[in-house]
Amino acid sequence: MGCRQTTALKIELLKGSVPVQMVNKFRRELSADRPVIDFVPQAQLKDLYQLLQPEEKKSRPENHSSSDLIMIGDYWLTQAIQQQLVQPLDPQVWQRWNQLPPQWQALVTRNAQGELDPQGQVWAAPYRWGTTAIAYRREQFETLGWTPQDWGDLWREDIRDRISVLDNPRETIGLTLKKLGSSYNITDLDLVVDLEDQFRQLHRNIKLYDSNTYLKPLITGDTWLAVGWSTDFSEKFRRQHNIGVVIPASGTALWADLWVQPTSEKPISNLPLAQQWIDFCWKPEIATQMSILTGTTSPIVNQLQPSELPETLQNNPLLFPKAEILEKSEFLLPLPESTLKQYQALWIKIRTETVGS
Missing domain, CATH: 3.40.190.10 (Periplasmic binding protein-like II)
Known part of the structure; x- marks a missing residue:
């Protein structure tokens, strides 16, 4: 033996x-x-x-x-x-x-x-990456007569109490910063004019803060739009539930x-x-295969020409976003403790306010 x-x-x-x-x-x-x-x-x-x-x-x-x-x-x-x-x-x-x-x-x-x-x-060695994206119920937005394209759409009155977002201050206050033309990684929130008021307005449209089960109300129709991670929005999921997905035009979190x-x-x-x-x-051929099979993207893919990629990858904006969107997108970088306290204070203040106050 x-x-x-x-x-x-x-x-x-x-x-x-x-x-x-x-x-x-x-x-x-x-x-x-x-x-x-x-x-x-x-x-x-x-x-x-x-x-x-x-x-x-x-x-x-x-x-x-x-x-x-x-x-x-x-x-x-x-x-x-x-x-x-x-x-x-x-x-x-x-x-x-x-x-x-x-x-x-x-x-x-x-x-x-x-x-x-x-x-x-x-x-570390980067293996794969993804984005924070917007998923939405196609039939509902056909009725509304518009489709989400950017963060600013989350403030529209006709989706009041119909949004689910990530229960994460960096992501949700961050998308508010992005909507205001600022950065996810700004180190002093007090420098951003109207941030508190804008987050308050967004909060009125939000039905659910959840980082784990935010897709369930989207599937059932309790919410019409969800902010979440691109890995959760597989092609099979989108087809099965008639869900559209978009990466916001002004850039997103990576x-x-x-x-x-x-x-x-x-x-x-x-x-x-x-x-x-x-x-x-x-390896380009391995990175390409990984991207298609896992619904994420290898950083190597970003260096390849579209002509070098299979059509399934070229034509998938979640896996191969437009260069101009990617250029405006950011990783959530380490922040000073003082900034994290600002995030937490704003997060608690707005979320504990009585809606309509």
């Missing part, structure tokens, strides 16, 4: 984020000795971030191999760096790092405090899923398989 091979590479990732076709192709491309690669799916991004915590590592059995790469959302990168849960990577070992758009390189280049810093180190290496004794430069996996994900 042969002895069991030890795992050469262990990757923990979000369930459904890496198509099995990609995994199989990567294994086929490896050397003849076929090292054991373990892809371990987790249900939610917060579960993956939890795996970086020291107490989680200690609770695992001694014979349980440690992870070489873990997928996390860009939302968690700042605190992961601050808490020294991840270690810097060496982009020089990646063949395709320079093919990433500058915006995605900048997102993961940070100082030891987790702040964006062009002179900092590279702490999010990204990243590969990080947990803090350990071994640097990434000694893990050629991890290097190969990251580079493999950035």
